[in-house]
Structure formats: C-alpha cells, structure tokens
Amino acid sequence: MDKIFECxxxxxxxxxxxxxxxxxxxxxxxxxxxxxxDVTIRCMKCHGPIRLHRAGPLGVPRAHAEHLRRHPGCPLGDCFDGTFRTSPTPIGS
Ligand SMILES: [Zn+2]
Structure with missing residues (x-):
C-alpha cells in the first residue's frame, strides 16, 4: 500500500x-x-491520479494517499522499480 503524505x-x-x-x-x-x-489532485511525483484517505480513529493510520493504479515508475509507490517514469495516465494542467 502506498504511503503518500503530500499531494x-x-x-x-x-x-x-x-x-x-x-x-x-x-x-x-x-x-x-x-x-x-471539488479540487483536482494528483501525485506530486508521477502526476498520476491518486485517492485521498482520511486518518483512522486515533489518527492511525495517518491521512494518506494512494495511486488509483499501481505504477512501478513512481518513487512514491509501493512497487517502484528504481526508474522514474511519469504516470501513463497523468493528470495534466
Ligand atoms: Zn506517483
């Protein structure tokens, strides 16, 4: 599971x-x-779509984000293969 704390x-x-x-x-x-x-958000590294998760009761787990789709090219993902690549489905400007 991704643990992204900034977006x-x-x-x-x-x-x-x-x-x-x-x-x-x-x-x-x-x-x-x-x-x-109603804001548009994206991963700050690969620019891919992410989903935000609220903190659990007692603040555990912390509020965090996860990629909608696992992307091995993102250093913030849990399956990063060591080579950075922009998301195949980037959220553009
Ligand atoms: Zn990413």
Missing part, C-alpha cells in the same frame, strides 16, 4: 494577458487537501 492540488492563477485562469499546482499535505471540496 499536488490544482489551483487557478489569473493570467493578466489572457484573462483566463492558469493552472498552478500547489503541494500540500494530504490531511489538508482532504478538507478541500
């Missing part, structure tokens, strides 16, 4: 030249990200 959360930064929001990925602890509603 990237997508926020929008206004771009003055286009007037549109530009995506800005912000790293934050999982227990903070879990309190935000």
């Amino acid at each position: 990237e959360v997508r926020q929008w930064k206004p771009d003055p030249s286009t007037g549109k929001g530009a995506p800005l990925w912000v790293v934050m602890p999982v227990d903070k990200a879990i309190q935000l509603a």
Whole structure:
C-alpha cells in the first residue's frame, strides 16, 4: 500500500494577458487537501491520479494517499522499480 503524505492540488492563477485562469499546482499535505471540496489532485511525483484517505480513529493510520493504479515508475509507490517514469495516465494542467 502506498504511503503518500503530500499531494499536488490544482489551483487557478489569473493570467493578466489572457484573462483566463492558469493552472498552478500547489503541494500540500494530504490531511489538508482532504478538507478541500471539488479540487483536482494528483501525485506530486508521477502526476498520476491518486485517492485521498482520511486518518483512522486515533489518527492511525495517518491521512494518506494512494495511486488509483499501481505504477512501478513512481518513487512514491509501493512497487517502484528504481526508474522514474511519469504516470501513463497523468493528470495534466
Ligand atoms: Zn506517483
């Protein structure tokens, strides 16, 4: 089981030249990200989709995230094979 304690959360930064929001990925602890509603999250290393898990009773286990699909190219995964690769299904900007 993956034990990821930080993730990237997508926020929008206004771009003055286009007037549109530009995506800005912000790293934050999982227990903070879990309190935000309707946000897009991704693994901060491989950019793959992850699922957030709340802390258990008494705080054990800690709030953490796991990849939706195991990915051997991610150093944060539990099956990392030693060679970093971006997720085959990355969440883009
Ligand atoms: Zn990952």
